[in-house]
Every structure is written in structure tokens, then in C-alpha cells.
Amino acid sequence: MSWFATLSRLTVLTAVLIMSSAVMALEPTDEQRQAAVESADSLRYGHYADVNFDEAWSQNAFDRYLDILDGQRAYLLQRDIKPFNHLRTELGRVLKNGELDEVFALHQRASQRREARLEWLLDELDQGLDFDFDGNQRLEVDREDAAFATRESELETLWEKRLKNDALSLALTDQDREQVEDALRQRYEGQLSRIEQTEPEDVFGLFMAAVTGSIEPHTAYLSPRQGESFDIQMSLSLEGIGALLQTDGEYVKVASLVAGGPAERAGVLKPADRIIAVGQEDEDEMVNVIGMRLDNVVDLIRGPKGSKVRLEVIPAQAVDTTRSHVVAITRDTVDLEDQAASSEVIELERDGEPHSLGVINVPTFYVDFDAWQAGEDDYRSTTRDVAEEVEKLKEQDVEGIVLDLRNNGGGALQEANSLIGLFIDRGPTVQVRDARGRIQLYGDSEAGTLYDGPLGVLVNRLSASASEIFAGAIQDYGRGLVLGSNTFGKGTVQTLDQLNHGELKLTRAKFYRISGKSTQNRGIEPDITFPSLIDPERIGESSLDNALGWDSVRDVQYRRYGQPEEFLPALKKRHEARAEDNPNFVYLERQSALARKLREQHTTVSLNREQRKKEMEAQEAEQLSLENQRRRALGMEELDEWIDAREDAMAGSHQDGINDDKDDDDEDMPAERAQVLEAAEILLDYAGLAANTRLAKG
Structure with missing residues (x-):
């Protein structure tokens, strides 16, 4: 591109920016100003953390606001931000006094830049795309750590590459030039239309997201519309x-x-x-x-x-x-029946002898609150449904029970407490500490134990909150083994504060295990770890900005039911021997390592068509190779394309680990089914070792 053409396009961009200023003018409402003041009070005096709107907080919140407005550093220039730099130390005052005008003005500046850039992109499309997709150019795919540009020409270069990448991405799906231009025009016009429809509520919501997110990730402002959606979601x-x-x-x-x-x-x-x-x-x-x-x-x-x-x-x-x-x-609704616990019996063989292990899948911690509050005797709940499944498994003489809490994001705290009570004879279950340091102890007060046999708890990165309370208590009591991968790490409690305009979801307390350890941030560490395809750097409390840290309080008095840690060296040795020969476990381990490698290596993408295709094909060839290694080892038919593996996994996958089609061989189930089977194997090992120890001591 010639110097004159570049200068002409910069002039067009500047002209659009000037013309857009009147269109984008938005002002905060009196209700929003008051909501900001009320939010500041709630955060200062009601949040679990010690919230102090000082200069350090202002810096963090200001940077977060800029990240929300332009996280990829693709629109704003340093000179756009300079007039607002004093807010870096004054956002606390802005929030407490409801002085939102400059916050709105900064949003307007970002919107003007975004609108001007979209007009520029549409102008490029009107002139017709003329990319050859040759050369050695590469595009940085993640610029969140990049500095804001000092000159328009820097962004011009970036957006020429971005437009080329957008066009190449569509061209690689076998669309011709006209189809590519039409698709991009629709995309950019849609984004432009959404900017033009921006309302004051949108601006206020973004600012409040910066405010609350700078404190911790589970505190959030809900606009009246969002509050309504939240209520609908909670009612299922x-x-x-x-x-x-x-x-x-x-x-x-x-x-x-x-x-x-x-x-x-x-x-x-x-x-x-x-x-x-x-x-x-x-x-x-x-x-x-x-x-x-x-x-x-x-x-x-x-x-x-x-x-x-x-x-x-x-x-x-x-x-x-x-x-x-x-x-x-x-589309469908979700009711309690869809979330009910279910069970199966897994048959294993050791030394020619058959063994039966039970598995109970617990998707969530639920209770029919309406029926419970109405005093109905037959209301549905996790504890009641699990109790029924335990009785069924006991009738089938299983030698141990695995509770599968993978992907269980939590739910009713009371159900976590009562569920623990099925496996212990009364005792504390969890400590809850509020902002003032006061600790409330929850527990199971009913005498008796429904099941006192060998117990395992299967968890993964998506097991959170109430699931972590349950798994932590079973581990602390020595009541059973926790297997799988590190849990999510959500150890905080939220409530809703009503504001004059909207609501504030506020973190008010923190969970602690009976051993005194927090479940926050670190989650529950399994006794025996399984490989996982869930990336802990993208999913989990520790991956969230400003997450509250791990700490501990004093433990409480409780008695242990066993010492499973004594058997861990032997159990791990047997597990590792099986895992080395298990094609599904080998696949999970290698696929997880490959995903990490690809993320670390590919921080840019090529804008050369042939090079891009080679890189994509190389990545998919590695993934396909791993899948076919697994299939060969299991005697399954190999696949020709990686997309076939993805579609095959989707057609047969059901993450809960319970086989809906009992006629299918377990070998034909997705790789993650191996975790359920291995959990049963480990529990059988544990039952045998524990029984031998009791005999030796007896």
C-alpha cells in the first residue's frame, strides 16, 4: 500500500471518528448514579474481603475497565486514554460519589474508535478484497498483554492483518471471494449496529463489571434485566x-x-x-x-x-x-427428574473371581424447596435419591460404592451436609466464616450410617462448591478415597443485595473444611490423580482474575473412620500399572500434554494460505494419531479424519460416566469412561487391602 493511500485512509478514519461523537453521546441516569453509591457502601461494609477504595484499587479497576473496553489493544491509542489517566487514582471517589460522567466519556471514546474501525473495514470491503494470502506475515492471536499503540499507523498494520485473517479463515472453509465479502460485511455491519444501539445501561454495566471484578470474580452487578434472567435461571x-x-x-x-x-x-x-x-x-x-x-x-x-x-x-x-x-x-426445560441421581453396577474380575462395585452418579445437589417448605413428606432431594440408590446397590451385594461428582457444580448446601450423613454417624461437615471472622459450624445431627463400606468419590475440575465440601469431608474423616483431578476451588458464599436500580451479588462468606483448610482457590486435591482434558489454566477458580486466596482456620473436633492414606503407596502402584496398559488413560495423558504444547507454541497464526493449512493439518494429524493409537489398542476401527473423531466423540459421549446403553462394550465408550472403571478398580484394591489389615490386626 502506498504512503498516499495510507494517509488517505487515516484521514477517512479520523473523519468518521469526529462525525461519530454526536451519535455516541450517552449520559448516566440518576438511578445509575445512586446505584453506584449504594454499591460502594455494600462492597465496603458487606463484602467478605477488606475492600478499600484506595489508589491501588483504583489502578486495578481502571486497568480492568480498559481491558473490558479494548482487551486486545486494537482500537484505543495512548492519546485517547491520556485525558482520563487521573481516574487511575480516583475511581474510588467516582464510585462512592456516583460521578460517572468521565467513565461514560471514556466508553464513548472507545465506541467512537470501534465504530470508526468498523466503517473502515466496510469501506475496504466496498473497494473489494485483493488478498493473495502469500508471504510470511503472521498475526498475533492474543494481545491482552500488548501496550496501547502510540500511532494510528500501528493499528492500521494490525487491522490490515486482522482483515486478511478474517478473510483467510472463511476462504479456508471453501467459500469464494464473493461469499467471503458477504459474510464479513454481515459480521461488521452487525457489530456496527450493536454499537449504535448502545444504551446507558450497557455502559454502566461494563463499568460495574470492572468495579466488582477488581475485587473478586463472584461479585457482580446485575442490571434489572440481568436480575430477572438470574431469577429465571435459579428457578430452573x-x-x-x-x-x-x-x-x-x-x-x-x-x-x-x-x-x-x-x-x-x-x-x-x-x-x-x-x-x-x-x-x-x-x-x-x-x-x-x-x-x-x-x-x-x-x-x-x-x-x-x-x-x-x-x-x-x-x-x-x-x-x-x-x-x-x-x-x-x-431446547427444553430442566427439572429435578433430569438431575436425579442414578446408579449402575460394574462387574470386575480378579484371579478368575467376579466382583461387583456400585457407581452412583450425582449431577447436582438439589432439593425441591417448594415441596420441602410445604411440609410434604415425599419431596425430592439429592440425599433421598442417593439413599435409594445405595439401598439398591446393597441389595446387589456390591463390595464398594463410588460417588461420581464429576461436573457437579454444587447446589444446596443443606444437601451436601445431609449426604455426608449417609456415610458417617453424626458429626461436623463444614465451617462457614463471615467477613467479621465469625465461624458457623454445619453438620449431620442424625444418628446412624446408611452405608459404612468402602467408599470412593470421583471428581474433576468442574466439581465445585457443595461437591468440594462433600469430597473434603470424606477425605478429612478418612471415610474413603477421593479420585480424579483437582476440583474447581470455589469456596465462597454469595448473597443478593437489592439496590435502588438492579442488584449486587456479593461474596459474604467462605467455606472451610472440618480440618480447617479452605476449599477456596486450591480446591480438593485427590488422593490419586487421573489425567484430564480440562485445562486448569482456563477453567477453575485459580484461572480467574482477583480470586480470593487459600487460607485456613482452626480445625474442629471429629473422629476419623479410617486411615486410607496408609494404603496410598500400594494403591498408586497398582493404579499406575493398570494405567500404563489402559489405552484410554494413555490417550487422556497424551492428549492433555498435546493441548498444552499447542497452546504454548501457537501464539500467532500464519496469513499464508498454504502455511496455514500445513499448520492446521499438522495439529490435527497429531490429534488424529493419538485417537487412532487408542483405537488400535482397543481393537476399534481407525478414523481417516480428525473431524470424524470429534463427531464420533460427540455422538457417543455422555460425561456423567453412566453407560446409558448397557449393551455397548465399555471399550467403545469415550476415553473418560475409563475413569469410572478405574475408580472401581482402585476401590476394589482398597477394599481388599483394608480387609487384610483388619484380619492381621484381629
Whole structure:
């Protein structure tokens, strides 16, 4: 591009920026000013942490606000930010006094830059794309640590590469030039339209996200509209796909799946998948949602029960964002029946002798509050349903029971307490400490134990909150073994504070195990660790900005039921021997290592078509090779394409580990099924070692 052409385009960009200023003028409302004041008071005097709106906090909040406005450093220049630099030390005053004008002005500056850039992109499309996709250019895919540009020409170079990458990504899906230009025009016009529809509530919400997020990740401001959505979600009456979503830069990311929900049942979405487009079953066009507000994306995904929604998804494991695929999910409601505990019996063989182990899947900690409060005798709850499954397994003379809490994000605290009570004879279960340091002790007060045999608890990175309380108590009591991978690490309690305008979800307390250890941040460390495909750097409390740290309080008095740690060396040795010969465990270990390697190596993408294809093919060849190694070892048919492996996994995967088709061989189940089978093997080992020790001591 010539120097004159570059100068001309910079002039156009500047002109658009000047013309946009009147269009984007937004001012805070009196209700929002008052909500800011009330939020400051709630945060200072009600939050668990010691919140002090000093200069250090202001710096953190200001930087976070800039990250929200321009996280990839692609729009704002340093000179755009300079007039607002005094806010770096004054945001505390701004919040406490409700002085929001400059906060809104900074948002307006960012919106003007974004709008001008989109107009520039559309102008480029109008002139016709003329990329040859040759050369050695590469695009940095993550610029969150980059400095803001000092000159317009720096951003010009960046956006020329970005536009080229957008075009190349579509061209690699076999779209011709006209299709590529039409798709990009639709994308950019949609983003421009959303900027033009920005309301004061949107600006205030972004600022409050910076305020609350600078304190800790579970504190959040909910606008009146968001509060309504939150209430619907809590009542489980929402008709949608059963996925909890969150923003991740310009993307919308799957945070977790609702147990028993449509997405979880379909098996087509995974945590950390990114949704880039949404389509309805009666419409051919899909709406690009990159850069769209989260609540608007949620509105697109919601719909009547029985209808289908199509989602274009970039898999969590994908390094290259061009490797998206479309999935379809039938919308439905989630009720207690969908989340009910279920069980199965696993048959093992040792030295020619048959052995039976029980597995109970616990998707969530639920209780029918309405029926319970009404005094009904037959209300549904996790504890009652698990108790029924335990009785069924006891009748089948199982030699041990594994409780599968993988992907169980928590729920009713009372159910975690009462569930522990099925396996101990009264005692404390969890400590809850408030902001003033006062500790309240919860426990099981009912005498008797429903099951006192060998017990295992299977967890993963998505086991959180109440699941961690249960697993921690079983571990502290020496009542059984905890198996799997490190849990999420959410050890905090939130309540809702009503504001004059909206609500404030506030962290008010912290969970501690009866041993005094916090479940916060570190989660529960298993006694025996299994490999996992869930990246702890992307999912989990420790991956969240400003997460509260781990600490401890005094332990409480309790008696131990056993000393499983005495058997861990022998159990680990036997487990490792089996894992080395288990194709599914080998696959999980190698796939996890490969995913880490790809993320570390690929911080840029090539803008050369042939080089890009080679890099993509090389990545997929590695993944396909691992999958086919697993299949060969299991005597399964090998696959020709990596996309076949992905589709095959989706067609047969059900993360709960309970085999819905008992006629299928376990070897044909997804690799993660191996964790359930190995948990049963370990528990059988434990039962045998413990019995031999009792005989020796007797």
C-alpha cells in the first residue's frame, strides 16, 4: 500500500471518528448514579474481603475497565486514554460519589474508535478484497498483554492483518471471494449496529463489571434485566439449552453445562467451547455473535421448548479459530427428574473371581424447596435419591460404592451436609466464616450410617462448591478415597443485595473444611490423580482474575473412620500399572500434554494460505494419531479424519460416566469412561487391602 493511500485512509478514519461523537453521546441516569453509591457502601461494609477504595484499587479497576473496553489493544491509542489517566487514582471517589460522567466519556471514546474501525473495514470491503494470502506475515492471536499503540499507523498494520485473517479463515472453509465479502460485511455491519444501539445501561454495566471484578470474580452487578434472567435461571424454569455462558474477550464461552440439561444430554458442547454464531431452525442465516453483549447472545439461544437452535462453535481444544463446526440442540426445560441421581453396577474380575462395585452418579445437589417448605413428606432431594440408590446397590451385594461428582457444580448446601450423613454417624461437615471472622459450624445431627463400606468419590475440575465440601469431608474423616483431578476451588458464599436500580451479588462468606483448610482457590486435591482434558489454566477458580486466596482456620473436633492414606503407596502402584496398559488413560495423558504444547507454541497464526493449512493439518494429524493409537489398542476401527473423531466423540459421549446403553462394550465408550472403571478398580484394591489389615490386626 502506498504512503498516499495510507494517509488517505487515516484521514477517512479520523473523519468518521469526529462525525461519530454526536451519535455516541450517552449520559448516566440518576438511578445509575445512586446505584453506584449504594454499591460502594455494600462492597465496603458487606463484602467478605477488606475492600478499600484506595489508589491501588483504583489502578486495578481502571486497568480492568480498559481491558473490558479494548482487551486486545486494537482500537484505543495512548492519546485517547491520556485525558482520563487521573481516574487511575480516583475511581474510588467516582464510585462512592456516583460521578460517572468521565467513565461514560471514556466508553464513548472507545465506541467512537470501534465504530470508526468498523466503517473502515466496510469501506475496504466496498473497494473489494485483493488478498493473495502469500508471504510470511503472521498475526498475533492474543494481545491482552500488548501496550496501547502510540500511532494510528500501528493499528492500521494490525487491522490490515486482522482483515486478511478474517478473510483467510472463511476462504479456508471453501467459500469464494464473493461469499467471503458477504459474510464479513454481515459480521461488521452487525457489530456496527450493536454499537449504535448502545444504551446507558450497557455502559454502566461494563463499568460495574470492572468495579466488582477488581475485587473478586463472584461479585457482580446485575442490571434489572440481568436480575430477572438470574431469577429465571435459579428457578430452573428457563427454556433453553442448559449451558452457563460467560464473556471471554470478544467471544462468548461455555462456562459449564447444567446437569441434565439439553446440551449436557446431547453431548455436543464442552466447557471452554466458544460460540461464534447462533441460528434458528427455521432460518438459513446464522447471526455472528463475536463482540455481542452476553445477554443478547443468551436471548438468541433461548426459545420455546421443543424448538432447535444451531450454534457455530470453536472447540475448547482448537488452537486455530477457523476450526469451527455447527451443532444443533433441541431446547427444553430442566427439572429435578433430569438431575436425579442414578446408579449402575460394574462387574470386575480378579484371579478368575467376579466382583461387583456400585457407581452412583450425582449431577447436582438439589432439593425441591417448594415441596420441602410445604411440609410434604415425599419431596425430592439429592440425599433421598442417593439413599435409594445405595439401598439398591446393597441389595446387589456390591463390595464398594463410588460417588461420581464429576461436573457437579454444587447446589444446596443443606444437601451436601445431609449426604455426608449417609456415610458417617453424626458429626461436623463444614465451617462457614463471615467477613467479621465469625465461624458457623454445619453438620449431620442424625444418628446412624446408611452405608459404612468402602467408599470412593470421583471428581474433576468442574466439581465445585457443595461437591468440594462433600469430597473434603470424606477425605478429612478418612471415610474413603477421593479420585480424579483437582476440583474447581470455589469456596465462597454469595448473597443478593437489592439496590435502588438492579442488584449486587456479593461474596459474604467462605467455606472451610472440618480440618480447617479452605476449599477456596486450591480446591480438593485427590488422593490419586487421573489425567484430564480440562485445562486448569482456563477453567477453575485459580484461572480467574482477583480470586480470593487459600487460607485456613482452626480445625474442629471429629473422629476419623479410617486411615486410607496408609494404603496410598500400594494403591498408586497398582493404579499406575493398570494405567500404563489402559489405552484410554494413555490417550487422556497424551492428549492433555498435546493441548498444552499447542497452546504454548501457537501464539500467532500464519496469513499464508498454504502455511496455514500445513499448520492446521499438522495439529490435527497429531490429534488424529493419538485417537487412532487408542483405537488400535482397543481393537476399534481407525478414523481417516480428525473431524470424524470429534463427531464420533460427540455422538457417543455422555460425561456423567453412566453407560446409558448397557449393551455397548465399555471399550467403545469415550476415553473418560475409563475413569469410572478405574475408580472401581482402585476401590476394589482398597477394599481388599483394608480387609487384610483388619484380619492381621484381629
